[in-house]
Amino acid sequence: AQSVAQPEDQVNVAEGNPLTVKCTYSVSGNPYLFWYVQYPNRGLQFLLKYITGDNLVKGSYGFEAEFNKSQTSFHxxxxxxxxxxxxxxxxxxxxxxxxxxxxxxxxxxxxxxxx
Amino acid sequence: EPEVTQTPSHQVTQMGQEVILRCVPISNHLYFYWYRQILGQKVEFLVSFYNNEISEKSEIFDDQFSVERPDGSNFTLKIRSTKLEDSAMYFCASIVRAPPQETQYFGPGTRLLVL
Structure with a gap:
């Protein structure tokens, strides 16, 4: 079955420090991967996506994500x-x-x- | 910037009552979706809609649910006889084209509470 896993319920970071939010996936075929953010009482806002090409994807608000095919991750x-x-x-x-x-x-x- | 809008933002209803949730997708988008997020749980796909037809629906989308695009702008989700377990945040999304690399844009959601 095709699925997405986010192994951490919560991540705590001090302001100014780097942050990582983990994601792994299991799909057949080419993965098209997305990150969305949800602020309290708000809808889902698109941050970035991976389609193909460069494994480092840059998105909104200074966020980026790294696609790793061998580890099936998109952190x-x-x-x-x-x-x-x-x-x-x-x-x-x-x-x-x-x-x-x-x-x-x-x-x-x-x-x-x-x- | 064009946005997906949804009304109402909150809806409280009695079990067994019918509710209609409304969405106005982005104007040049052709594919429309409803997703559901039960409190504290993941966002789940309900249904996709294109060319005035349902293109795919999930197991959640049973006979109590229906969707309609009654005019050129609105996209509605109707729940005929609400159950307690229908209490959730309902998100509408739209997309200009179908390929999986396209970004879905979400509305702010309607929080439905069934008493």
Whole structure:
């Protein structure tokens, strides 16, 4: 079965330190991977995606993600965390079914950045 | 920047009542989705819709659910007879094209509470 795993329920980081939010995937065929962020009482906001090519993908708000095919991972990173980065982060894989795509989400990781 | 909008933001209903959740996708988008997020759980795919037809639906999307695009702008999700377990945040998403590398854009969600 095709799936996405986010092994950490919560990640705690001090402001100014680098952060990593982990994601691993299991899909057949080419993986199209996404990161979304959800702030309290808000919808899902697109951060970045991996389609093909460069394994390091840059996205919004200074976030980047590294695609590693051998480890089937797509970890989200930021060199210097801000308190305002505190939110719920979802990794997702896009599956093509009958010509139409849908997203399969991980369980989410709550990022808490402390001053 | 164009956005997906959803109304209402919150809905409280009695078990057994019908509810209609409304979404206005981004205007040039052609593919539409509903997802659900039960409190504390992952975001789950419900249904995809294209060219006035359901293109795929999940096991969750049973006969109590229906979707419609009644005019050129709205996309609705109807739950005919709500159950307690339908309490969740419902997200609408839209996409301009179908390939899996395309980004889905989400609305802010409707929080449904069934009493």
């Amino acid at each position: 989200l990173k930021k060199p210097s965390a801000l308190v305002s980065d505190s939110a719920l982060y979802f990794c997702a894989v896009s599956l093509s079914a009958g010509g139409y795509n849908k997203l399969i989400f991980g369980a989410g990781t709550r990022l808490a950045v402390h001053p």
